[in-house]
Amino acid sequence: MRDDFNEDLLNLPFNIHRTSVAIRGEITRRLSEAFGDDFTVDYWYILTLLFSREPLSQAHLAQISGRDKGSLSRTLACMERLDLVVRLPNPENIRSELVSSTKAASNFKPKAESIILDVLSEALSSLRPIEVIELNRMLAAINEKIQP
Numbered sequence: 001m002r003d004d005f006n007e008d009l010l011n012l013p014f015n016i017h018r019t020s021v022a023i024r025g026e027i028t029r030r031l032s033e034a035f036g037d038d039f040t041v042d043y044w045y046i047l048t049l050l051f052s053r054e055p056l057s058q059a060h061l062a063q064i065s066g067r068d069k070g071s072l073s074r075t076l077a078c079m080e081r082l083d084l085v086v087r088l089p090n091p092e093n094i095r096s097e098l099v100s101s102t103k104a105a106s107n108f109k110p111k112a113e114s115i116i117l118d119v120l121s122e123a124l125s126s127l128r129p130i131e132v133i134e135l136n137r138m139l140a141a142i143n144e145k146i147q148p
Contacts, residue, residue: 023123030115035108043079044112046072047105050085055098057090066147084108 027041049065050056056064062072076099079085084105090096124132 023119026119026123027116030119031112034111034115038078038082039108042075043082043084044116046075046079047084047101047108047112050099050101051106051109055088055100057093057096058087058099059096061099 024041027044031039031041031044046061046065049061053064058072058076059069061067062069065072067075076085076087080087082104083102085099086102087097087099090098124135127135
């Protein structure tokens with residue numbers, strides 16, 4: 001019995017990674033079809049954080065997104081070129097910038113949310129709603145343990 005559990009445990013990282021890559025890929029594919037090849041799930045993730053909390057300092061956005069500052073800065077530069085975000089000087093700290101979504105980004109929101117809900121509904125169709133809620137809770141608990 002213990003060996004079976006250990007085998008399942010050892011398979012868990014592979015299954016989490018494979019599932020994450022598959023969902024991420026399908027969301028990116030569909031967002032790209034709808035909004036152009038340059039639009040990625042990474043951009044959507046950052047926009048989602050901004051929609052609910054903007055403006056955010058780049059440092060705080062890096063922290064809550066789990067991205068390193070250099071990688072986030074490059075992503076934001078690409079997003080600026082697509083008119084998805086704007087970076088402005090922080091009036092409270094001249095060494096930092098505040099990041100906000102643009103009107104163009106807000107216009108993407110309803111369609112993007114619909115696309116993402118479609119992907120997730122398809123991917124999770126074999127689960128009951130209570131199982132989806134529990135899966136989300138468990139993944140958040142695991143993430144909290146790893147990244148307090």
